[in-house]
């Protein structure tokens with residue numbers, strides 16, 4: 027058989043599988059987002075609007091799920107939670123990771139040993155992180171409670187998971203713990219590609235190490251930083267596992283992210299049409315970020 | 328054993344034409360060298376013979392058989408790649424044996440054939456090693472042994488010596504020449520190194536931008552260049568080229584003129600002459616005058632560069648010769664050693 | 677002189693910061709791990725010294741928790757997913773790496789971009805589909821959805837490894853007399869094997885840790901380890917010591933696997949954007 031046919035035959039299984047397993051559900055939920063379907067009550071979905079039946083003037087009924095979503099304060103709450111979470115976790119984890127990468131970039135036995143440790147948090151199941159953080163944030167016998175209380179006296183009596191602000195901080199903390207070491211490894215990889223001779227030339231030209239960092243190292247790192255930031259943003263936007271395990275969105279709805287909100291309406295209220303509509307509100311910013319990411323990654327070649 | 332015929336082959340990638348309407352007949356048992364600067368389409372031409380690229384247009388024959396639609400494995404050629412293309416996970420022995428294995432040569436013959444091939448390239452003591460444990464020259468010989476382990480119809484070699492250091496290159500060149508003489512297999516050899524081409528080839532095809540600029544035995548290419556490109560490419564250092572006018576059997580340069588037996592009259596012509604055909608003499612004598620720009624000793628001879636009006640000439644002299652920079656000199660040469668080219672067509676006239 | 681003291685202080689400061697980072701990484705892991713060996717009373721005491729016990733590991737495998745079933749589910753689901761995904765991914769990666777295809781870029785970007793689709797969005801239709809097919813709470817359903825999660829990563833990673841195999845080598849084999857399939861089998865696969873194994877391990881970790889699909893699609897028979905973590909409740913409250921014991925079983929194998937593949941772990945996740 028000539029390569030001409032073989033090459034397509036090789037791509038086919040994977041392509042079909044990806045299309046079927048990813049694009050079909052996307053289309054399906056898009057369709058569902060224009061229909062009403064309370065799973066607990068009906069076996070079938072039904073349209074929100076039928077031209078023959080409802081008349082053409084009433085076509086905006088078609089968008090009822092979307093309208094309902096946009097008018098729901100809880101949705102806007104979860105948008106706000108997600109945004110806050112995203113910005114905080116991206117800024118903190120990227121900042122810490124950059125610092126740590128600079129600290130760890132020089133070789134040496136000690137640093138290399140610590141570097142191998144960096145793999146551990148990211149290999150851990152986010153669900154496990156969530157539930158163990160809940161354990162460690164328990165009042166009275168929680169480890170974090172004790173440690174933070176000892177370091178900062180004002181934090182001794184905080185009920186971490188019972189307070190809206192602190193609960194969000196707890197989630198951000200667990201996520202930062204999960205991602206910072208990983209991002210550090212990414213940035214160490216980036217630092218290894220910074221031309222060594224350019225740094226040395228700058229030093230010989232009389233630049234201080236701070237100036238070398240600002241003038242030579244940082245510009246060379248920008249592509250990698252951008253990749254790290256966008257990647258982290260994408261994953262922050264989808265944040266679910268830790269929320270589910272650590273706070274389950276609470277107290278109240280103080281830590282309910284968009285993903286959790288969708289989950290709640292889909293699988294607690296079984297409101298499939300509505301959940302589908304809301305998920306499209308999540309897909310849209312995700313499309314933008316993905317496009318940006320692809321552009322960055324493929325710009326290089 | 329067979330000839331190789333290319334009939335009007337063209338290779339195009341989108342708008343870019345790598346090889347343009349190229350026709351070439353390579354005789355049975357001939358050693359043909361494709362010579363040209365990097366990017367001129369040598370490798371592409373060779374890969375079309377091997378079947379690794381499909382020609383956009385044109386036909387490829389091996390012997391009398393049209394092979395356009397044959398897969399590489401069905402063309403019965405052997406190829407040595409620029410980076411050798413050894414199988415890194417296999418030992419030297421297994422590397423050399425691989426063609427026998429996939430071509431279903433009876434197992435009982437393998438070890439004998441591998442040993443013979445390895446002996447020819449003096450590798451028999453390294454058969455157990457992996458490619459990464461070998462030096463560049465040894466790897467190159469593994470690639471060769473893999474090519475000669477069976478008797479292919481055609482040998483294809485793509486700059487096989489270019490990764491070797493200068494000394495090894497000279498040794499391996501001699502070995503290749505000997506091997507081809509012994510095996511008598513039609514060989515197409517690609518190189519950008521004119522010394523390799525001159526020493527190895529029965530005929531040289533000089534390529535330029537996807538076409539064959541001149542085809543002929545090495546001495547013809549050197550002594551009788553067909554156009555400006557070949558004249559400027561062959562020879563080290565290359566031929567001196569000076570622009571001027573051709574009038575009434577007279578070549579007129581801004582700085583000098585020389586009478587030359589040629590009936591054509593051209594407003595724009597180029598005079599070419601090799602460095603070894605120029606002789607330095609005292610200032611105010613000779614055909615033309617100039618001042619010394621640089622003087623180098625290459626070992627077996629000296630090279631003197633002089634400025635003559637807008638042009639710069641290189642002159643080869645005896646190795647004892649010495650001269651100072653900025654000194655005024657004269658240059659002598661014979662009209663019979665000169666080549667004339669039309670600037671318009673680039674062809675010899 | 678003054679300079680060298682300043683440098684030593686700076687070095688010491690850096691050393692201290694790095695040590696801090698190491699402690700922050702390790703302490704939570706240690707706390708989970710140590711909880712697994714504590715008796716229930718010790719868990720509520722914040723004690724550093726305690727009498728270790730293996731009883732927790734005994735208990736989690738007994739009724740009503742039956743964690744061995746979850747362990748089996750996790751292993752089977754992750755294993756099957758990888759076994760199905762890797763050959764497919766290898767074939768596709770080979771084609772993407774070596775040939776020019778019609779719509780190559782489009783196809784490739786489409787495949788890669790699917791991994792950014794939020795799982796919570798595509799799980800809705802899956803849930804409905806599996807409900808109609810009677811596949812809810814089955815391992816088969818989990819394998820199917822995990823495939824969609826894993827395939828893009830696997831294709832990307834393996835393509836990177838195949839890109840690294842010199843083309844010369846393959847072409848030499850073609851001229852030496854191999855068919856395309858022989859080239860793949862004799863040359864490409866042996867050479868890419870370390871890379872393919874790396875990708876397999878990476879994907880295994882992803883599938884093993886997958887939570888969202890599992891929590892929605894399963895409820896008893898096909899429950900995986902991460903979902904099983906929520907089982908440890910009793911009348912007197914959450915059984916942290918048992919959660920810790922289960923946690924060890926979830927994280928330790930993945931630590932081992934992640935260590936084996938080290939730096940590729942980083943590249944896999946960033947789609948190779950960092951080399």
Ligand SMILES: Nc1ncnc2c1ncn2[C@@H]1O[C@H](COP(=O)(O)OP(=O)(O)O)[C@@H](O)[C@H]1O
Pocket residue numbers: 340343345363364365366367368369370371372
């Ligand atoms: N697969 C390809 N796609 C597009 N252009 C190519 C490809 N292979 C070679 N070329 C171009 O064709 C020209 C000739 O290449 P090649 O035959 O390798 O030159 P040579 O071997 O003489 O140095 C070069 O300009 C090269 O960039």
Ligand SMILES: [Mg+2]
Pocket residue numbers: 366369370371
């Ligand atoms: Mg070439």
